[in-house]
Amino acid sequence: MPVPDYAEILADVEDLIRRFIKNPVTIEEDTELVNGLGLDSLLVMEVIQEVEDRFDIFFPLNTLAEIRTVKDFVLQIQREIGG
Amino acid sequence: MGLFDKLANIAAARQGLEAFGVDPFNVVIEEILSPTEARIGGQPVLLAGTNNYLGLTFDPGCMAAACQSINAEGTGTTGSRMANGTYAGHLKLEEELATFYDCRKGIVFSTGFLANLGMITALAGPGDAILIDADCHASIYDGCRMSGADIIRFRHNSAIDMEKKLKRLGARTENTLIIVEGIYSMLGDRAPLKDIVALKRQYGGMLMVDEAHSLGVLGEKGRGMAEDAKVEADVDFIVGTFSKSLGGIGGFCVGNHPGLDLIPYASRPYIFTASPSPATIASTRAALPLLRDGVALRKQVWENATSLYTRLQQMGFKLGPEISPVIAVRLGAREESLAFWQVMLNSGVYVNLVLPPAAPSNSCLLRCSLSAAHTPAQIEKIAEVFSTTRAQLAG
Numbered sequence: 379m380p381v382p383d384y385a386e387i388l389a390d391v392e393d394l395i396r397r398f399i400k401n402p403v404t405i406e407e408d409t410e411l412v413n414g415l416g417l418d419s420l421l422v423m424e425v426i427q428e429v430e431d432r433f434d435i436f437f438p439l440n441t442l443a444e445i446r447t448v449k450d451f452v453l454q455i456q457r458e459i460g461g
Numbered sequence: 462m463g464l465f466d467k468l469a470n471i472a473a474a475r476q477g478l479e480a481f482g483v484d485p486f487n488v489v490i491e492e493i494l495s496p497t498e499a500r501i502g503g504q505p506v507l508l509a510g511t512n513n514y515l516g517l518t519f520d521p522g523c524m525a526a527a528c529q530s531i532n533a534e535g536t537g538t539t540g541s542r543m544a545n546g547t548y549a550g551h552l553k554l555e556e557e558l559a560t561f562y563d564c565r566k567g568i569v570f571s572t573g574f575l576a577n578l579g580m581i582t583a584l585a586g587p588g589d590a591i592l593i594d595a596d597c598h599a600s601i602y603d604g605c606r607m608s609g610a611d612i613i614r615f616r617h618n619s620a621i622d623m624e625k626k627l628k629r630l631g632a633r634t635e636n637t638l639i640i641v642e643g644i645y646s647m648l649g650d651r652a653p654l655k656d657i658v659a660l661k662r663q664y665g666g667m668l669m670v671d672e673a674h675s676l677g678v679l680g681e682k683g684r685g686m687a688e689d690a691k692v693e694a695d696v697d698f699i700v701g702t703f704s705k706s707l708g709g710i711g712g713f714c715v716g717n718h719p720g721l722d723l724i725p726y727a728s729r730p731y732i733f734t735a736s737p738s739p740a741t742i743a744s745t746r747a748a749l750p751l752l753r754d755g756v757a758l759r760k761q762v763w764e765n766a767t768s769l770y771t772r773l774q775q776m777g778f779k780l781g782p783e784i785s786p787v788i789a790v791r792l793g794a795r796e797e798s799l800a801f802w803q804v805m806l807n808s809g810v811y812v813n814l815v816l817p818p819a820a821p822s823n824s825c826l827l828r829c830s831l832s833a834a835h836t837p838a839q840i841e842k843i844a845e846v847f848s849t850t851r852a853q854l855a856g
Contacts, residue, residue: 418817418818419818420817420818420823421823423595423614426614427614427616431625434629435629436611436613436626436629436630438590438612439605439606439612439613439614440605440609440611440612
């Protein structure tokens with residue numbers, strides 16, 4: 379299976395996040411997951427489970443502290459895919 | 462930005478509770494009358510949310526042992542286990558726990574929370590992996606964070622998801638600690654321990670089971686879920702607490718691994734806190750044989766649990782997935798749940814209100830925990846108050 383690039387991961391992550399947020403909002407790369415999208419800690423965990431299944435990776439919870447924006451999230455996924 | 466700014470969400474939630482006129486998180490028990498009765502807000506209240514599964518908090522033998530110990534040894538140890546805080550009683554309790562579990566080694570911690578912190582942080586570190594059930598207790602999450610290991614969750618009670626994660630870990634399973642609970646504290650459901658043990662055998666890793674809510678409740682001798690599932694030989698570490706079925710406070714770990722001898726030297730939550738008071742150790746030592754031989758108490762707590770679960774189910778309440786001494790009633794929105802909890806308390810029944818994120822799946826719960834000390838009349842009253850509260854709020 380070809381390794382998805384940044385843009386493909388971003389598009390997948392945007393789709394995935396939309397499934398978890400109640401109100402339609404514009405998702406930009408610099409949108410903050412918690413403050414911008416209103417994802418609470420439980421929803422963040424749900425999103426991570428979905429990301430792990432979608433990309434067949436681990437998303438260790440200890441890396442969460444460094445993730446604030448959608449871009450941070452996508453870059454971390456890219457790192458995990460890259461191994 | 463000030464230090465307290467990050468607590469703005471909590472401040473807003475607290476303000477909301479004040480506006481609602483209810484604060485379920487600051488209940489004061491003015492007088493405790495028995496394992497199942499108290500006085501709250503000036504009125505008698507039936508306690509149905511205390512985790513006092515065997516009802517041993519007022520056992521005369523345990524109380525006498527604690528009093529005798531205070532008279533002989535004073536009120537506290539004033540020191541850490543590693544310094545002046547290990548008395549003969551602490552060591553005897555460790556030996557008795559090891560004997561009870563038929564294990565080589567027992568370690569006593571100051572609380573169950575610290576037992577999890579102490580074991581996880583001593584066992585796992587940066588570069589290691591910890592695989593946990595998503596519904597594990599906060600003390601397990603905090604221990605994982607403190608350890609610096611990679612924290613990987615699997616979906617609650619899903620052996621399928623756990624296997625997926627173990628497969629991804631590959632050779633890293635050699636340095637992986639798997640953590641599950643016997644009975645989960647919020648929904649009262651049991652871990653599929655046979656499946657989990659089979660996966661551990663297949664893929665590797667070490668397994669720790671937190672028996673906080675299953676000790677005294679499951680297994681012929683009350684050792685918990687691992688005994689009940691007949692998989693104790695495959696569980697590397699059992700962690701538990703004295704603060705539920707044993708009616709005291711404190712925590713422990715038991716196991717056979719020779720490395721356990723190193724834990725007291727490596728575990729900061731063991732080293733840098735005062736040890737349990739002599740009275741706590743004495744009452745726990747007196748309670749342990751009662752728990753071990755408490756077949757009738759176990760039978761009673763399960764009868765009580767079955768009776769309440771069945772009644773609530775017949776009334777149409779949405780409950781946790783299986784009968785257990787922890788019975789979770791799923792409610793709707795936060796305001797409805799707060800009102801439900803308040804009306805129940807005003808009607809003389811105390812249960813735990815659990816709001817997200819403490820409650821799984823973003824739901825609000827009224828959590829009951831049953832005791833062997835509950836009488837049939839008390840079980841009836843709990844069920845009746847659930848019913849009348851629902852009717853009152855609907856009207």
